[in-house]
Amino acid sequence: MPTQQNRSIESTSLRTHLCANLRASDVGSTVTVCGWVARRREHGEHLAFLDVRDYSGIVQCVVDNAVDVRSEWVVQITGKVQPRPDGTVNKNLSTGEIELSDCTITVLNAAEPPPFPIDARADDVDENVRLKYRYLDIRRERMQRNLRIRSKVNSAIRGAMEAQQFVEVETPFLMPSTPEGAREFLVPSRKEPGSFYALPQSPQLWKQLLMVAGIDRYYQIARCLRDEDLRADRQYEFMQLDAEMSFVTKDDVLAAISKAVVAAAEAVLGETPPTIEQITWRDAMNRFGVDKPDMRFGMELVELTAVFSSTEFKAFSSAACIKGIRVDATLYPEQAAYGRNKLDALTDRAKQIGAKGLVWMKVGEGLALDSPVAKFLSDAERASLVSSMGAQNGDLLLLVADEWATTCEVLGTLRNDLARPPVHEGPYKYVWVIDFPLFVGVNATTGKPQPGHHPFCQPHPDDIERLESDPMSVRALAYDLVLNGWELGSGSIRIHDPEMQRRVFRQLGISDEDADKRFGFFLQPFKYGAPPHGGFAFGTDRLVAILAGEENIREVIAFPKTQSGSDPMTNAPTPVNPAQLNELGIRLLPPPAKS
Ligand code: ASP
Numbered sequence: 001m002p003t004q005q006n007r008s009i010e011s012t013s014l015r016t017h018l019c020a021n022l023r024a025s026d027v028g029s030t031v032t033v034c035g036w037v038a039r040r041r042e043h044g045e046h047l048a049f050l051d052v053r054d055y056s057g058i059v060q061c062v063v064d065n066a067v068d069v070r071s072e073w074v075v076q077i078t079g080k081v082q083p084r085p086d087g088t089v090n091k092n093l094s095t096g097e098i099e100l101s102d103c104t105i106t107v108l109n110a111a112e113p114p115p116f117p118i119d120a121r122a123d124d125v126d127e128n129v130r131l132k133y134r135y136l137d138i139r140r141e142r143m144q145r146n147l148r149i150r151s152k153v154n155s156a157i158r159g160a161m162e163a164q165q166f167v168e169v170e171t172p173f174l175m176p177s178t179p180e181g182a183r184e185f186l187v188p189s190r191k192e193p194g195s196f197y198a199l200p201q202s203p204q205l206w207k208q209l210l211m212v213a214g215i216d217r218y219y220q221i222a223r224c225l226r227d228e229d230l231r232a233d234r235q236y237e238f239m240q241l242d243a244e245m246s247f248v249t250k251d252d253v254l255a256a257i258s259k260a261v262v263a264a265a266e267a268v269l270g271e272t273p274p275t276i277e278q279i280t281w282r283d284a285m286n287r288f289g290v291d292k293p294d295m296r297f298g299m300e301l302v303e304l305t306a307v308f309s310s311t312e313f314k315a316f317s318s319a320a321c322i323k324g325i326r327v328d329a330t331l332y333p334e335q336a337a338y339g340r341n342k343l344d345a346l347t348d349r350a351k352q353i354g355a356k357g358l359v360w361m362k363v364g365e366g367l368a369l370d371s372p373v374a375k376f377l378s379d380a381e382r383a384s385l386v387s388s389m390g391a392q393n394g395d396l397l398l399l400v401a402d403e404w405a406t407t408c409e410v411l412g413t414l415r416n417d418l419a420r421p422p423v424h425e426g427p428y429k430y431v432w433v434i435d436f437p438l439f440v441g442v443n444a445t446t447g448k449p450q451p452g453h454h455p456f457c458q459p460h461p462d463d464i465e466r467l468e469s470d471p472m473s474v475r476a477l478a479y480d481l482v483l484n485g486w487e488l489g490s491g492s493i494r495i496h497d498p499e500m501q502r503r504v505f506r507q508l509g510i511s512d513e514d515a516d517k518r519f520g521f522f523l524q525p526f527k528y529g530a531p532p533h534g535g536f537a538f539g540t541d542r543l544v545a546i547l548a549g550e551e552n553i554r555e556v557i558a559f560p561k562t563q564s565g566s567d568p569m570t571n572a573p574t575p576v577n578p579a580q581l582n583e584l585g586i587r588l589l590p591p592p593a594k595s
Contacts, residue, residue: 001032010056014076020057024097026081031100033059034076034108036139037069038118049099052077053118055144060084060099072111072118072136079103127554132568134559146556149268150544154221156267157241157540160260166219166243171206173223178205179510179519180454182226185236193585199225202537204454205522207244208494211533212525217256219243221540230563232552233423233486233542240489244535250477250493254278254432257481257491257536261430261543268547269428276481278432285405289323289412291436294420294485295429299325299332301411304399307384313376315357319401324385325411327418329394335418336396346414350400355410359399363391416485423484424549431482435460438467438476439507448509453478455504457492458534471507481538483546489538496530498523 001016010018015034022031035054042048048065051058052075061077069075079100090096115132116125118139130137137143158168174197177184184198200206202224210218222242228234241260245253258276265273277295284293287300301323308316316322329336338346343360350358361371367386374382389397398414400407438459439449449471451457459467460475467474478492495501501523505515515523541553554560561567581588 018056019052019054019059020094022059022081022095022098022100024083027083027098028081030078030080032076032078033061033100035074036111036118037071037073037075040070050075050077053139055148057094057141059095061103062099062101063103063105067105069105069107070111070113072114073107074109074111076106076108077103128562128568131560131562134569138558142555146544146548146550147558149548150540150556152267153264153540153544153547156263157221157260160263161219161241161243161256164217164256164259166217166245166256167215168220169206169210169215169218170220171200171203171222173199175200175205176521177518178522179451179508180204181451182228185225185227188584188586190584201226202240203242204456205519207242207535208456208530208533209522209525211244211246211494212528212530214246214531216246217244218535222537224537230561230565232554233545235541235553235557235560236565238553239540240537241540242535242537243491244533246531246533248493248532248534250434250479250534253491253493253534253536254479257489257538261481261488261538264540264543265428265547273428273430276430276432278434280435281433281437281475282435284433285408285412289408289410289415290485291433291480292482292485292487293412293431293433294416294482295431296421296425296427296484297419299327299415299419301325301408301415302389304385304388307388308377308381308401311377311381313373313381315359315373316401319403319407321404321407322399322401323407323411324389324397324399325415325418326389326391327396327398329392329396332419333394336394338396346398346417349417350410350414353410353413354406355400355402357400358410358414359401361385361397361399363393363395363397365393367391367393369397420485422551423486424546424551425484428546429484430488432479433482434479435475436478436480437472438463438474438478438504439471443509446509449507451508452476453490453492455508455510456494456501458495459500459504467503467507477534479536481536483543486542486546488542489536491534491536493532493534496526496532498526498530501526 016032019033019035033052035052038051038053038058040048040050042065046065048063050061050063052061061079077100080102081098082101084097084099114136116122118136122130122137122140174187177198180201182201184201186196186198189195189197203220203222207218220242222240223237224240225237245256262273281291284291289301304322304324308322311317327336347358359373361369361374364370369382391397400410437452438457440452441450443450457476457478460477463474476492480490481488495504502512502515541557544556545553548556550556
């Protein structure tokens with residue numbers, strides 16, 4: 001065994017090599033590997049083949065078949081590297097040209113048979129079972145690869161941030177509730193029964209205070225917690241590269257964050273993504289119908305309001321905005337040829353999202369339009385529609401006439417439903433969506449506008465004068481980073497003037513008094529010389545998933561929760577002991593009746 005001094009990085013006191021790193025060039029040397037028995041095959045009367053696996057992969061060992069080792073036993077094997085006999089070379093394996101012979105085996109630990117095979121077959125095993133035995137699931141090549149990609153991404157991000165003189169600062173987990181918008185996880189205080197900490201939905205407030213504190217450039221790969229329904233791209237706890245910078249404009253922030261994203265992509269894929277495009281939120285909505293546009297494919301929304309400006313067709317004449325998408329028969333032959341049932345399903349889908357209806361038209365020979373509504377349109381309208389949409393024989397046209405936002409959203413959803421490739425399929429198309437609205441929608445209980453992002457975003461200087469008179473028209477200096485239709489993260493230039501912060505709070509229905517009571521700890525420091533600042537945060541789980549070729553972030557998180565928020569391995573969440581509740585001054589209500 002090599003000494004501590006002359007040992008290669010992969011060797012330890014128990015092994016000389018990793019299994020999958022042995023090659024034909026090692027033939028003749030005696031080596032020691034450690035790992036798990038991946039497979040045992042009897043070979044003739046006296047011999048058995050053992051595939052031994054560690055995180056690097058597999059090596060075949062020829063052993064005496066009297067030895068008692070079984071699947072997933074932990075072994076140390078010393079043997080001589082020899083070429084595999086003619087005709088038995090396995091081209092699919094990095095070690096496929098060699099095997100270990102004359103082996104001596106030490107059993108380091110026996111194992112019970114695993115509940116599922118520790119290989120690709122487990123991909124089809126029920127996810128609850130995979131998560132219950134996550135430590136076995138992680139033993140598999142796929143999870144090993146994903147977690148190692150994750151580590152690479154984190155390291156590349158750190159490197160890029162450090163190179164730009166960002167300072168890593170850790171921020172508290174136990175903090176007061178903040179107005180960032182997501183539902184928070186609360187932690188009861190034992191010392192002050194009836195009072196609660198909130199777990200951070202992000203380090204937003206801390207990082208802004210760090211700017212007041214003169215840190216200038218802060219970053220942290222931060223754990224954030226939000227009590228929101230889980231999905232393929234959402235977990236209760238998730239990781240973000242969180243950053244903040246002083247004395248900057250939007251372009252400085254986007255440039256700094258781009259460097260981290262590019263470094264992560266280079267580290268995993270070995271290639272530099274092209275310069276990240278920018279699109280305004282309004283253009284994204286107008287062209288793609290969503291604020292996280294997937295730019296890998298066309299089928300853009302076409303503006304048709306002018307085409308029907310003097311139409312007699314009721315559904316169109318009464319609508320504020322008419323747009324359409326063209327399902328190109330050459331690119332999407334199956335969708336363009338949808339029959340009545342599928343078209344009805346599309347119409348139902350459109351109604352579900354809020355449209356009054358969906359108009360479909362099939363383009364036939366001579367660019368004639370076949371549709372239940374075609375007869376209500378004039379010849380000129382039909383001709384103008386065909387030319388505006390660049391329609392060709394065989395295409396399917398889908399039109400929505402409604403309020404601007406509904407028209408965009410409905411067609412944006414249908415566009416994605418019809419043609420969006422799985423998120424992890426290349427090419428990787430990053431895009432910055434800039435100039436988000438400061439407010440979106442109205443809070444059902446307060447009747448007040450809701451923040452588009454969070455209440456600390458600086459209103460766009462060109463729109464500030466309308467903050468009180470027409471708040472919904474005000475843009476924010478806020479931006480998102482989108483990759484293949486997934487929102488990776490968001491950021492903004494922040495309000496650094498306490499008076500402006502109060503004006504925004506007032507719009508949200510938070511009075512000056514309320515603001516002082518709830519967020520005084522945050523507002524007060526801004527009186528002591530807050531520099532102009534801005535920042536960003538992007539979800540590393542989502543980035544890693546896409547770079548690893550996974551469609552679900554659970555595949556790149558070591559110990560995720562299931563879709564219903566539980567952990568089948570530890571059974572969390574679990575009831576607690578009544579004594580613990582007493583100590584916290586908590587009495588439980590009967591569980592709500594199941595609906
Ligand atoms: N705190 C924000 C978020 O987590 C990001 C930011 O504005 O920097 O979405």
